[in-house]
Amino acid sequence: MFIRYVRDRERCVDCGFCETVIHCPSPKCCIGCESCFLGCPYDARKPVSDTQPRDKCRIVIDGLEFEVPERITVKRALEQAGYRFTRFPEKDALFAPCNTGGCYSCSIIINGELKPSCHVGVENGMIIETAVEGRTPYRIVEGFSPHSVGGVGTPYWLKMGIGYIEVAAFVAGCNLRCGTCQNYHVTYNSSGLPLTPTEAAANLTYMRKRFHVDRMAISGGEATLNHRWLLEYFRELKRLNPDSRARLHLDTNATVLTRKRIDDLIEVGVTDIGPDLKALRVETFQKLTNIEDRELAEKYLETSWEAVKYIADNYYPEKVFMGVGIPYNKFIHPNMDEIYEMGLKIADINPEIQVCGLDYRPEFRKRDIIQPTPEEMKKVKKTLEAAGLKKVIVQTSRGHIGP
Numbered sequence: 001m002f003i004r005y006v007r008d009r010e011r012c013v014d015c016g017f018c019e020t021v022i023h024c025p026s027p028k029c030c031i032g033c034e035s036c037f038l039g040c041p042y043d044a045r046k047p048v049s050d051t052q053p054r055d056k057c058r059i060v061i062d063g064l065e066f067e068v069p070e071r072i073t074v075k076r077a078l079e080q081a082g083y084r085f086t087r088f089p090e091k092d093a094l095f096a097p098c099n100t101g102g103c104y105s106c107s108i109i110i111n112g113e114l115k116p117s118c119h120v121g122v123e124n125g126m127i128i129e130t131a132v133e134g135r136t137p138y139r140i141v142e143g144f145s146p147h148s149v150g151g152v153g154t155p156y157w158l159k160m161g162i163g164y165i166e167v168a169a170f171v172a173g174c175n176l177r178c179g180t181c182q183n184y185h186v187t188y189n190s191s192g193l194p195l196t197p198t199e200a201a202a203n204l205t206y207m208r209k210r211f212h213v214d215r216m217a218i219s220g221g222e223a224t225l226n227h228r229w230l231l232e233y234f235r236e237l238k239r240l241n242p243d244s245r246a247r248l249h250l251d252t253n254a255t256v257l258t259r260k261r262i263d264d265l266i267e268v269g270v271t272d273i274g275p276d277l278k279a280l281r282v283e284t285f286q287k288l289t290n291i292e293d294r295e296l297a298e299k300y301l302e303t304s305w306e307a308v309k310y311i312a313d314n315y316y317p318e319k320v321f322m323g324v325g326i327p328y329n330k331f332i333h334p335n336m337d338e339i340y341e342m343g344l345k346i347a348d349i350n351p352e353i354q355v356c357g358l359d360y361r362p363e364f365r366k367r368d369i370i371q372p373t374p375e376e377m378k379k380v381k382k383t384l385e386a387a388g389l390k391k392v393i394v395q396t397s398r399g400h401i402g403p
Contacts, residue, residue: 002069002071003032032072035100060127062130070122075096087296100118100188101116101118103221105173105227110128111126114132139200141171141195145167146167147166151249153323168204171223181364202240214246214247216237217249217251220251249272250272252273258303322354323354328380329371342387343388355393356392356394357377357395359397371397381394
């Protein structure tokens, strides 16, 4: 069964997002890549069955010839040829977590060029190679800029100061589908220029020198999806900033941050990590992230909590500073029960871990919610402190409230 995505005129507000931020890889005939469907802020794309006849394309994959239907993505062509794709990194599988063309995790060599298989249409005579070892990785990166409050992994005492405290870069592509995505212009960007790790590290190093700060952060989207790119990026960032004052900061949803990946990142120089724990219960996690596959949601949630414990037990605080984020809004947590339980679990790991309550505001597809008031966020703070946490900070519309 083939699907194409069409504009829902009743929902469309002609915002232009699907033309300026989202790049359609095949404007004349939909190839079912899903990027417009997943990224439209007004949910104004809908899937319909595509019953039009399709010719066949002959392609070569890793030296073998295959015949596949036209008007499909290279990723789907590979699936039809027997290649396995996953949304959690696994051995002997191709990792395709975002499906919007931003993270480049599913990149393969197409006619000699490295391209994301989820965002390229198959063509007759195409030559595909799935082995990419030795090829320079790419990823869409944007928003190189200074910040005055930092992210989840920024120490709270720095957030209370005046002026810029770090510079940051933001990567496209995410494995979650949060309706409250606050960086959706970045997350669903498939029209931006993909950068090598060297190019991105040089850009952020320049920003550090320009704004006279020592902290250099990367966020997203979800920065950890393209592991090979991220390792080379941090390695190059460390080379360009060898001084002891330099802090290399990663903010992440931690859903694919396995022990091996944590070890790799710290080995190449990461000094600060900010895992954003979305929930404690799977049902809440699915409600917030819109991950419909319960088994996948359980895997993501388990991995994120295990990442916090592993960092706390093995690297915190001597080698790595860690700050944990917890989102709050009444639509996610109608009462404080789960917030309290999350606090208990973190306190059981280490009560000294910095925890930041995040006031989720109307964004992306959840414009009907109301941003929590500063008084509500103070209740979040008291709830987490009552659970035994000693360093709680909350984000409010009036700024941060610290310990």
